[in-house]
Amino acid sequence: MSAPSQRDPFDPDSFEVVLVSPRNPLNIGASARAMANFGFTRLTVVAPYEKHWREARSAVQAEGLLQNAKYAERLADAVADCALVVGTATLTHRKPEQPVVALPDLPKPLHRAIQSGGRVALVFGPEKRGLTREDLSCCHLLAVIPTHAAQPSMNLGQAVAVCLYELAKTEPPPLKSTKTRKKPDSGSLDLLAGVIDKVMLAADYSPASMHQANRHDVRLLLRRLELTEPDARRALGFFRRVERKLAGLHNPSRSKS
Amino acid sequence: MSAPSQRDPFDPDSFEVVLVSPRNPLNIGASARAMANFGFTRLTVVAPYEKHWREARSAVQAEGLLQNAKYAERLADAVADCALVVGTATLTHRKPEQPVVALPDLPKPLHRAIQSGGRVALVFGPEKRGLTREDLSCCHLLAVIPTHAAQPSMNLGQAVAVCLYELAKTEPPPLKSTKTRKKPDSGSLDLLAGVIDKVMLAADYSPASMHQANRHDVRLLLRRLELTEPDARRALGFFRRVERKLAGLHNPSRSKS
Numbered sequence: 001m002s003a004p005s006q007r008d009p010f011d012p013d014s015f016e017v018v019l020v021s022p023r024n025p026l027n028i029g030a031s032a033r034a035m036a037n038f039g040f041t042r043l044t045v046v047a048p049y050e051k052h053w054r055e056a057r058s059a060v061q062a063e064g065l066l067q068n069a070k071y072a073e074r075l076a077d078a079v080a081d082c083a084l085v086v087g088t089a090t091l092t093h094r095k096p097e098q099p100v101v102a103l104p105d106l107p108k109p110l111h112r113a114i115q116s117g118g119r120v121a122l123v124f125g126p127e128k129r130g131l132t133r134e135d136l137s138c139c140h141l142l143a144v145i146p147t148h149a150a151q152p153s154m155n156l157g158q159a160v161a162v163c164l165y166e167l168a169k170t171e172p173p174p175l176k177s178t179k180t181r182k183k184p185d186s187g188s189l190d191l192l193a194g195v196i197d198k199v200m201l202a203a204d205y206s207p208a209s210m211h212q213a214n215r216h217d218v219r220l221l222l223r224r225l226e227l228t229e230p231d232a233r234r235a236l237g238f239f240r241r242v243e244r245k246l247a248g249l250h251n252p253s254r255s256k257s
Numbered sequence: 258m259s260a261p262s263q264r265d266p267f268d269p270d271s272f273e274v275v276l277v278s279p280r281n282p283l284n285i286g287a288s289a290r291a292m293a294n295f296g297f298t299r300l301t302v303v304a305p306y307e308k309h310w311r312e313a314r315s316a317v318q319a320e321g322l323l324q325n326a327k328y329a330e331r332l333a334d335a336v337a338d339c340a341l342v343v344g345t346a347t348l349t350h351r352k353p354e355q356p357v358v359a360l361p362d363l364p365k366p367l368h369r370a371i372q373s374g375g376r377v378a379l380v381f382g383p384e385k386r387g388l389t390r391e392d393l394s395c396c397h398l399l400a401v402i403p404t405h406a407a408q409p410s411m412n413l414g415q416a417v418a419v420c421l422y423e424l425a426k427t428e429p430p431p432l433k434s435t436k437t438r439k440k441p442d443s444g445s446l447d448l449l450a451g452v453i454d455k456v457m458l459a460a461d462y463s464p465a466s467m468h469q470a471n472r473h474d475v476r477l478l479l480r481r482l483e484l485t486e487p488d489a490r491r492a493l494g495f496f497r498r499v500e501r502k503l504a505g506l507h508n509p510s511r512s513k514s
Contacts, residue, residue, distance in 0.1 A: 026283070034415055036408035061408065104426055146426055151293035151318065154418070158291055161415035162422045169361055169403055 012041040014114045016121040017164075018078050020046040020135055022156065023127050028053065029060030030157025031124070032069075036062040037161070038168035043069040044078045044121075075123065075135045080187030083118025084110065085223075087139035088159065090130050090152070097220050100142045103163060107170035109141065115172070117182050122163060127156050137219040138186060184232035189222045192232055195239040202246035269298040271371045273378040274421075275335050277303045277392055279413065280384050285310065286317030287414025288381070289326075293319040294418070295425035300326040301335045301378075332380065332392045337444030340375025341367065342480075344396035345416065347387050347409070354477050357399045360420060364427035366398065372429070374439050379420060384413050394476040395443060441489035446479045449489055452496040459503035 017035055022028050022045065035043060043065055045053060057066045072078035079085045086106065089096070101109065113120050123139065125131035136142070145154060145162055154162070184192075197215050200206065206214055227235070274292055279285045279302065289300060300322055302310060314323045329335035336342045343363065346353065358366065370377050380396065382388035393399070402411060402419055411419070441449075454472050457463065463471055484492070 030412055030415060033408070033412055037402075037404045037411050037415075039405040039407075061410075145294075145422065147294045148296040148425075150296075151290070153318075154294050155287055155290055155414070157412070158287060158294075158415055158418035161411070161419050165402065165419045165422070168405075 011114065012039070014119050015040055015110075016042045016044055016079070016082060016119060017160070018044045018046060018075065018121050018123040019048070019156075020075055020123060020131060021048060021126040022056075022124075023049060023052060024156070025052045025056035027127060027156040028056035028066070029062070031160040032056075032062035032065045033060055034157065034161035034164050036065055038164040040164055040168075041065060041068075044072055045069055046072045046075050046078050075131075075138050076186070076190055079121045079123070079138055080190065081119055081185050082121040083116065083183040083185050084113035084120040084141070085123060085139045085186055086110070086121065086141045086143050087123045087131050087136050088125070088163065089136070089142045089144060091142075091144055096142050097136065098139055098142050098223070100144060103143055103145045103166050106141075106143050106163075107167055107172075110167065111170075111172040113183065118185065121186075122167075124156060124160060133216070137216055140223045181228040184227055184229045188229070188232050188236070189227075190219070192236045192239065193218050193222055195236060195243055199239055199243050199246065202243060268371065269296070271376050272297055272367075273299045273301055273336070273339060273376065274417070275301045275303060275332065275378050275380040276305075276413075277332055277380060277388060278305060278383040279313075279381075280306055280309060281413070282309045282313035284384060284413040285313035285323070286319070288417040289313075289319035289322045290317055291414065291418035291421050293322055295421040297421055297425075298322060298325075301329055302326055303329045303332050303335050332388075332395050333443070333447055336378045336380070336395055337447070338376055338442050339378040340373065340440040340442050341370035341377040341398070342380060342396045342443055343367070343378065343398045343400050344380045344388050344393050345382070345420065346393065346399045346401060353399050354393065355396055355399050355480070357401060360400055360402045360423050363398075363400050363420075364424055364429075367424065368427075368429040370440065375442065378443075379424075381413060381417060390473070394473055397480045438485040441484055441486045445486070445489050445493070446484075447476070449493045449496065450475050450479055452493060452500055456496055456500050456503065459500060 017031070017040055019028065019031060022031070028045070028048075032043060035041065048071075057063070060066065070078070086109075087098070089100075091100065110120050110122075122143070123131065123135070125135065131139075143163070145159060147154060193215070196218050200214055200218075201211070274288070274297055276285065276288060279288070285302070285305075292298065292300060305328075314320070317323065327335070343358075343366075344355075346357075367377050379400070380388065380392070382392065388396075400420070402416060404411060450472070453475050457471055457475075458468070479489075
């Protein structure tokens with residue numbers, strides 16, 4: 001099936017499709033083909049099963065796209081340069097920790113992020129279990145495809161096609177005259193979260209048993225706050241200062257240098 | 258991937274998904290799964306490859322739907338009781354003989370047909386070649402998915418998912434207060450076309466070499482005219498009368514009876 005061509009809805013360099021640990025080579029191939037169908041070019045695969053990944057690369061109508069796909073060990077690395085990370089998710093099992101947006105309403109925030117000069121990522125989890133809680137802590141938003149209660153779970157390749165169709169068909173809104181503020185990328189937020197984490201430890205903020213939970217909450221909090229890039233830079237400077245000061249308290253000789 | 262459930266956009270009995278000669282069992286399964294995802298229940302398979310069809314029926318998350326699928330030898334039979342038949346098509350090879358509608362604009366005419374009391378069918382051709390010219394002569398409209406020029410051709414299972422997503426997410430428009438007129442179903446139009454065909458032959462309307470082409474054109478014409486059901490009934494009565502009269506001219510003894 002095909003149709004008259006359309007113009008690119010997004011600058012191809014601004015939009016990343018990310019597949020986390022896909023299991024089925026056919027789904028990897030189908031995802032790449034849907035990308036080609038709707039004019040998306042940048043694919044990153046996170047921690048794929050090596051055998052399936054090799055198989056997928058030689059078997060579809062979008063070979064070039066798969067040959068050029070990026071590889072990352074962790075989702076946080078894959079989306080480090082993105083200002084908006086959208087996870088696709090099942091809401092049946094887990095209470096969401098992020099704002100949830102139905103797919104038909106997704107184009108607006110994506111276009112807005114790109115118009116502010118940021119890159120965006122749309123992240124798909126593995127076939128059976130979806131994105132983990134750790135993966136989701138990299139996401140600013142969760143997108144859900146409105147499906148039927150009796151069979152809510154979609155095939156991965158079909159879910160990718162439906163999402164990209166929706167994004168490709170929606171024209172970007174006219175640029176607002178008010179100046180849009182650049183958002184920090186995901187890597188900057190992780191850097192900030194890491195320093196805050198050290199400060200929490202050094203300040204004996206909470207018992208060790210709470211450490212993991214606090215780390216997770218800080219990652220989510222930083223994504224919810226909608227910091228601008230200068231906000232994030234200032235906060236990083238501030239917490240680094242605090243971190244150094246606290247380290248000096250434990251080791252006075254270092255604090256003088 | 259899944260999401261909060263939604264209400265059924267169409268009365269399940271009013272909407273038929275038709276796959277013509279699908280080759281790949283995985284695509285048959287994927288089509289059925291997408292139907293279940295978006296709340297569609299009625300599937301007809303036309304002239305499937307027997308082996309592939311058997312394989313598909315035992316291998317997906319929508320077994321019930323496949324077990325209950327209808328079977329037809331020809332597309333005309335599969336859609337005989339439908340008032341609106343929409344073919345999905347590639348526009349790269351062939352100049353379309355029907356009105357073409359982009360997928361995002363398809364929900365409106367479908368809802369209108371159902372509100373007039375008719376059944377509708379969405380028809381998908383085989384993976385490689387798409388619907389034949391003969392198949393397309395059963396269709397009132399062609400629907401196309403807006404895809405990218407560099408890779409316009411979609412995988413069948415993904416095309417089905419994208420189409421059903423678009424239809425499922427669109428609310429039916431409010432019922433118009435003006436009375437909507439019931440449309441003749443596809444079988445009635447074929448009956449009328451058949452009688453007109455006989456009249457053309459009996460009247461020596463055109464050389465034998467033009468017969469096939471004229472048949473085809475009449476089928477298309479009848480779908481383009483937007484006849485109401487009473488229009489079609491009256492036309493059938495009229496052409497039957499003409500047919501009988503012409504037969505009498507060749508065989509005067511029969512015309513008296």
